[in-house]
Amino acid sequence: MNHSKKTTSAFQHLNLINLSVLKEAVHLNNELILIDNFNFASTSDDESLFFTQYPVKLSFTVVIIVFSGSMHYRINLEELWAYSNDLITVQKGAIGEFLHSSPDLQVAVIAFSNELFHMNDHLEVAMKMQQMLYENPVKHLSGESLKEIRMVYELMKKKIIENDNPFRKEILQGYVRALMYTILHKLLETLQQVPAYIQNNRQHEIYMQFIREVQRNYQKERSVAYYADRLCITPKYLSQTVQKASGRLAGEWISEYVILEAKALIKSHCYTIQQISEMLHFPNPSFFGRYFKKKVGCTPKAYQKNIR
Structure with missing residues (x-):
């Protein structure tokens, strides 16, 4: 993992502009940021990608896909671990704090503004989705599901650098929607296995x-x-x-x-x-x-x- 770009100051609110300056990042008008460490050597240093060693409030939604290794973090005061094949979704306004990662951590990070992905035409579904993601920030994926989400990420990564494509933003919005609805579907599958007396x-x-x-x-x-x-x-x-x-x-x-x-x-x-x-x-x-x-x-x- 590359650690040559060290964060030297904290942010009260971590925003997309902060992320876009990282050398690992590719971005679309500071509305969508993609970061991964696929091409960097592993290290035992705890600082990784944009993760900071202090609590920050997010001004965007972030999806973190763990392909290998593990990471230890807090979301809204809850201490959590994520491992290989886990997907973490943290919504705008959450307070997050990165604590530690294993030397073999390999992740992809998708951060986007609420303007890029919204569900104004489906407010009831949107509220349900927000609640589900808040209560279930970590979802373990099957190998098939991880492969599907990796494919979406690679398509986004390829499309985001097509600066001469006049429909780049619209295509990327479609990919973000596909990603978020796929996550929602996986959460619904999980909740169907939860006894009704717990859900209610x-x-x-x-x-x-x-x-x-x-x-x-x-x-x-x-x-x-x-x-x-x-x-x-x-x-x-x-x-x-x-x-x-x-x-x-x-x-x-x-x-x-x-x-x-x-x-x-x-x-x-x-x-x-x-x-x-x-x-x-x-x-x-x-x-x-x-x-x-x-x-x-x-x-x-x-x-x-x-x-x-």
């Missing part, structure tokens, strides 16, 4: 709705009461339900998201503590400092100093 579990449904609301609002709202109101239930019932479904209190999940973003912003070295406090809508830096210390065990300045 009310506690799990409330927990997933709560997490989605937290993802959208944690920068501004940190009270359990706010999220309970959004779900039209009482704070007590929300807390009890989330704890039963996840083993953690609702307030802990909210704090985890706030602290995760705070750490990412601090690690970026792009903002002052005061600016971060304002970005996360704390009343003042002192309040933010006390909140951070209570959750992390040190002040934001001490945390920043330790990671230099």
